[in-house]
Amino acid sequence: MPYKSREKSKIIPNKPTEDQPQEKSKKTPQLLRGMKDILPEDQHYWDFISRRVDATAKTFGFGRIVTPVLEETSLFVRSVGKETDIIEKEMYTLDDKHGSSISLRPEGTAGVVRAYIEHGMLNRPQPVKMFYYGPFFRHDRPQAGRYRQFHQFGFEIIGDKHPVLDAQMLMMTYVFYQEIGLPISLQVNSVGHPECREDYKKVLVDYYKKRKNSLCEDCKNRLQKNPLRLLDCKESDCQVLMQDAPQTVDYLCEECNEHFVSVLEHLDGLEVPYVLNPRLVRGLDYYSNTAFEIWPEVYNPVEEDKDEDEENKEDKDGENANEETEKNIEPVKPSSQSALGGGGRYDYLVEELGGQPAPAIGFAGGIERLINEIKMRHIDIGQPTPPDIFVAQLGDEARKKILKLFSELRKSGFQIAESFSKNGLKPQMEMANKLGVKFTIILGQKELIDGTLLIRDMESGLQETVDYDTIKDELKKRLANHGVRKNSRSTNRSSDNLS
């Protein structure tokens, strides 16, 4: 990163041409469009999500599966659907060295289903419950909450079509967001099995054809290409038409209808709140019957906590008050990308991909979007804990010895920070302070000779000489005390704030 080319050089054109051989470019390499680095300081969000996914999956008895990022192109064409935008224009597709077409996965279900078939999972107790998280790729134009490499997690239940499984999947999804503390709404619909859907499509197209003139340009296209999408157009004229448009649920066959009713009954029994959304359709071809999405509740930062203690302000609470008001005023843009995730049944996909028929249901959620929401709403995900202690040294001899101490303490399970390459004590203390460690151990000439160490309590600034050999016990004792003190302190503090 520190490297910077002074030379100004021509940008290599995007399309590699023959007359542009592998001339060395002096241009500093750059992130590919739509890609994003996840830096150390953001890592705790990602850790948090993966912990939550793991925990939720575990309590529902799901096993993790990791499938490759690269698959045969045909896997996605056959599952996601030839006609979809994802396949038509958004896949990263390339020829491997033998000329077969391979693609970066644009979504997760296809790979899981492929694995289900390939490993004969139909011989396991059914249904098989699996979850995943990882990177996915779509060559779309980047935008808020939309990247070309993005991350999703997902849950899949393959091998049974009982409506209780739909309900379980919905509950699991709901619970996942609930336990994070994110207010969401669960939007539910049924699109029926393929025949119902075809019937419905016909009726829908008929309906719109008669009113074609008042449709927007996009919708005229959709009428041809993807009629179900007519239902979520944002144009006001189209929205008016939508009001009276036929609804999927009215065109379900008896079986699909029963299934859907049963799912909803189970949901009611579970007391999982949901919103029946007859206009909800999903973009991928393989969905059938139950379809659902997770929408974040509209975020309204202004409403948060408006205290009316204007008068107090002048007197005592200079800093605290400022901090708080700052937080509330901080401008937060609501995300325009509405869905945090979505899912549904895919009863015909396993068969479509050449396996024995096996009905299934799944969900996939976007991690970047979820993290956005978490940040926007200041949801508590726990703070990354600083290291316990810092070891500081003065002089070359001390440096040698401190390295050994570091290694011993590390083995004993302490979390230690250091800054071995620094010389003065001051920069080391600064570092210790910035990191927020509780204690700093100092080893200089004097201590080297005496066989002692200095322990400095970073909060109080008090320091004490201790015998080198007793350091581990000393630290253990002090860290234990510190924990207790800190806890009692922090409860005091919070009550102070409340009053």
Add this chain to the structure above:
RNA sequence: GUGGCUAUAGCACAACGGUUAGUGCAUCGGUUUGUGGAACCGAUGAUGAGGGUUCGAUUCCCUCUAGCCACCCCA
């Protein structure tokens, strides 16, 4: 893929058609060769790339690239 806005140091911002492109934070060093959360002093570091107009462009124009926003689509 379509449209709109934008591009100055690691970050946040400033400036001007004209000498050396400023400030804050951060980083590094010093005031103190053994002490952090304070102060002071100093240093490193930038006009996204290419072309054009001009005596002179970071500023004006074009192209490219990237970012943001909306559409499309979706997570």
